[in-house]
Amino acid sequence: MEGGMMDADALDREEDSRLAPEPMDRRDFLGLSACAAAASALGFGSLGILRLPKPGVLSSPSKKFRVTLPESLLPGQAFVPQGRPVAVYRDDGGVFAISLVCTHLGCVVKPTAEGFECPCHGSRFGPGGLVKRGPAPKALPWLSVKPVAGRSVIVDEGTAVPNGTKAAA
Amino acid sequence: MDNLVRTPMTFWSSLNRSGMPVSDRGRSGFIFSNVFLHLHPARVHRWSLRWPTTWGLGIAALSAFLLTLITGVLLMFYYKPHPAAAYLSIKDIHFVVPTGRFIRNIHRWAANIMVVGVLLHMARVFFTASYRRPREFNWLVGMALLVVTLALSFTGYLLPWDQLAFWAVTIGANIAQSLRELTDAVGMTAFFDPGGLQKLLLLGSDQVGAEALIRFYLMHVMVLPLALAALLAVHFWRIRKDGGLARPADVGSRLPPPEGRVYPVFTEAPQKTYSLAAIVRGKTPAVGNGPENTVPAMPHLMLAEAAVFMLTFAACLALSLFLDAPLKEMANPAVPENPAKAPWYFLGLQELVSHSAFMGGIGIPTVCLVGLALIPFLDREEEGTGLWFGGPGGWRLALASFMFGSAAVLAVETVAINFGWIREWFPGTPQIVITFVNPGTLLTAAYALYSVWTVRRYDSTRAGAIGLFSCFIAGFLILTVIGVHFRGPNWGFFWSPSMWGGH
Numbered sequence: 112m113e114g115g116m117m118d119a120d121a122l123d124r125e126e127d128s129r130l131a132p133e134p135m136d137r138r139d140f141l142g143l144s145a146c147a148a149a150a151s152a153l154g155f156g157s158l159g160i161l162r163l164p165k166p167g168v169l170s171s172p173s174k175k176f177r178v179t180l181p182e183s184l185l186p187g188q189a190f191v192p193q194g195r196p197v198a199v200y201r202d203d204g205g206v207f208a209i210s211l212v213c214t215h216l217g218c219v220v221k222p223t224a225e226g227f228e229c230p231c232h233g234s235r236f237g238p239g240g241l242v243k244r245g246p247a248p249k250a251l252p253w254l255s256v257k258p259v260a261g262r263s264v265i266v267d268e269g270t271a272v273p274n275g276t277k278a279a280a
Numbered sequence: 281m282d283n284l285v286r287t288p289m290t291f292w293s294s295l296n297r298s299g300m301p302v303s304d305r306g307r308s309g310f311i312f313s314n315v316f317l318h319l320h321p322a323r324v325h326r327w328s329l330r331w332p333t334t335w336g337l338g339i340a341a342l343s344a345f346l347l348t349l350i351t352g353v354l355l356m357f358y359y360k361p362h363p364a365a366a367y368l369s370i371k372d373i374h375f376v377v378p379t380g381r382f383i384r385n386i387h388r389w390a391a392n393i394m395v396v397g398v399l400l401h402m403a404r405v406f407f408t409a410s411y412r413r414p415r416e417f418n419w420l421v422g423m424a425l426l427v428v429t430l431a432l433s434f435t436g437y438l439l440p441w442d443q444l445a446f447w448a449v450t451i452g453a454n455i456a457q458s459l460r461e462l463t464d465a466v467g468m469t470a471f472f473d474p475g476g477l478q479k480l481l482l483l484g485s486d487q488v489g490a491e492a493l494i495r496f497y498l499m500h501v502m503v504l505p506l507a508l509a510a511l512l513a514v515h516f517w518r519i520r521k522d523g524g525l526a527r528p529a530d531v532g533s534r535l536p537p538p539e540g541r542v543y544p545v546f547t548e549a550p551q552k553t554y555s556l557a558a559i560v561r562g563k564t565p566a567v568g569n570g571p572e573n574t575v576p577a578m579p580h581l582m583l584a585e586a587a588v589f590m591l592t593f594a595a596c597l598a599l600s601l602f603l604d605a606p607l608k609e610m611a612n613p614a615v616p617e618n619p620a621k622a623p624w625y626f627l628g629l630q631e632l633v634s635h636s637a638f639m640g641g642i643g644i645p646t647v648c649l650v651g652l653a654l655i656p657f658l659d660r661e662e663e664g665t666g667l668w669f670g671g672p673g674g675w676r677l678a679l680a681s682f683m684f685g686s687a688a689v690l691a692v693e694t695v696a697i698n699f700g701w702i703r704e705w706f707p708g709t710p711q712i713v714i715t716f717v718n719p720g721t722l723l724t725a726a727y728a729l730y731s732v733w734t735v736r737r738y739d740s741t742r743a744g745a746i747g748l749f750s751c752f753i754a755g756f757l758i759l760t761v762i763g764v765h766f767r768g769p770n771w772g773f774f775w776s777p778s779m780w781g782g783h
């Protein structure tokens with residue numbers, strides 16, 4: 112009797128030692144790996160899906176356009192070409208263009224005698240486009256201007272130049 | 281032949297599978313053998329049926345949503361999502377299509393009622409402390425519903441393609457981009473520009489145009505409604521799994537005895553309990569509790585829901601008969617609407633945005649949403665669950681906090697309106713300073729400090745939450761009123777819209 116029980120204990124112990132080194136059931140391990148594989152596949156798949164809505168080419172019209180400044184344009188007076196949020200100026204230093212898109216949230220600002228004012232949240236800019244008051248975080252950008260034949264220039268809304276850059280006209 | 285003659289009868293009984301509900305069991309069967317009704321419980325607690333428990337606000341929001349669904353599908357018969365056609369098709373709907381204006385008005389008003397309903401519903405869940413364990417998850421589902429509801433109304437706002445729509449969405453998209461206020465400050469926008477990416481994904485371009493319109497349309501008529509419907513299913517299902525609506529622990533002694541005309545409170549002994557299916561944990565009230573104080577959902581809950589639906593519908597119809605949905609001139613990308621105002625429930629935010637785009641449009645809203653989401657996880661108290669203004673402090677604290685909140689917001693706005701802000705006092709102050717120190721952030725900080733103080737004073741997070749929530753209600757209301765009524769051209773301050781002058 113006694114010996115028989117001892118045998119059973121020994122058997123148990125042997126059983127334990129065979130199982131003990133395995134910290135995780137084989138099935139659990141395979142199952143978890145499968146889950147991880149599926150999850151990462153889904154993750155990368157979703158990233159791939161997100162790539163589609165980000166356009167590679169912008170559908171908006173060309174940012175470059177040509178303007179002919181009227182002879183009568185006085186220094187300090189803004190010329191706003193039809194349909195473009197840009198003010199073009201001519202003075203003794205040359206021709207320059209200032210963007211009229213408010214640096215706050217994108218409304219079109221109005222050139223006034225003292226500079227520019229934004230209708231949306233009341234930002235005010237000085238004559239050179241520097242912020243005077245209101246929530247706009249930075250100055251109105253100056254835009255690249257290239258003179259072409261005659262009194263015309265080509266303005267590029269997409270290219271900002273340092274404030275104060277003027278093109279000889 | 282016999283079968284053909286009997287078809288109307290068999291057809292009827294196949295429709296009405298559980299027979300006329302005469303017994304309690306029949307009434308339960310009426311509910312759970314119908315796929316649409318079975319989101320309801322078979323029996324509801326009498327506490328849940330009291331008007332003051334919910335004021336029917338959740339159902340009102342749901343009813344408004346259903347109205348927008350039906351009228352929205354009708355509008356889709358004529359609406360064309362392209363910049364060249366959108367405005368004209370809305371004009372057709374408004375002036376030519378039979379009943380078009382009426383349906384469009386209902387859609388507008390139902391959308392407004394839905395937003396109001398959701399906000400009030402959230403306030404009632406908050407003030408009755410119904411978000412507590414085990415309802416934390418449903419509170420989060422509710423927040424997702426709030427966000428989707430607001431997104432629905434924002435995307436819908438663009439579709440008429442009029443001046444209001446175009447400029448409100450231009451501003452909205454640039455708010456998404458305003459993370460640049462931060463990335464510019466550390467000078468990394470050139471190579472890491474999450475703000476620009478957000479705007480690009482939203483508009484599909486760098487300005488509001490055809491791409492943006494089709495995106496907003498897709499979101500508005502398909503993606504967001506489906507998301508809302510799925511979330512609603514989870515929301516309602518969770519209510520049942522959480523043991524019905526929250527109610528006070530001593531609910532039995534708070535309820536008057538049932539009136540004579542209610543259906544028997546309980547007549548048949550239960551045949552089985554949920555715990556038999558081994559799916560219910562101990563806390564769920566259905567386990568170990570008899571169904572005392574419950575009544576069959578059919579007819580009591582059904583009638584209450586129908587009543588709320590009819591009221592919402594009636595309000596919507598009445599408003600739509602007399603007040604037309606607005607339609608301004610066609611969108612003109614060269615000349616902003618002045619003043620350019622978003623829908624009224626965003627005007628509080630627009631007021632904050634007029635101090636700092638990033639803080640007003642992203643920073644503070646995010647802080648608010650995270651704060652709301654945390655409420656049920658910070659407030660682990662038990663006192664006052666299911667009772668209006670339950671918990672330490674009660675309605676007195678809510679009222680005092682509302683006063684404090686109003687005073688604080690009026691104070692900062694008065695300063696900003698009369699004396700301007702840092703840039704006027706110290707020209708040349710870097711933007712990053714203004715981003716972090718502006719009326720909006722100061723107000724948020726004041727509310728947060730006040731809330732910490734209430735937590736200390738009452739030694740209770742629930743009290744702190746009541747303080748904060750009441751402050752934010754005050755802030756939201758007052759900023760919205762300022763945005764709607766007191767702001768005019770160039771976002772200037774005007775005592776009344778009649779002083780705006782000609783433009």
Ligand code: HEM
Pocket residue numbers: 334336337338339341342345398401402405410411415418419420421422423425426429512515519524525526
């Ligand atoms: C589309 C928006 C929503 C709809 C249609 C809706 C609908 C409902 C309905 C019908 C109920 C039943 C009780 C009642 O009518 O008050 C309910 C309960 C609840 N709702 Fe909403 N809900 C919406 C949004 C929200 C929001 C924004 C929150 C909070 C962030 C929220 C949190 C809850 C919670 C925690 C409950 C359980 C309340 C209790 O047990 O007393 N829900 N909801």
Ligand code: FES
Pocket residue numbers: 213214215216217218229230231232233234245246247
């Ligand atoms: S867009 Fe110009 S101030 Fe807001």
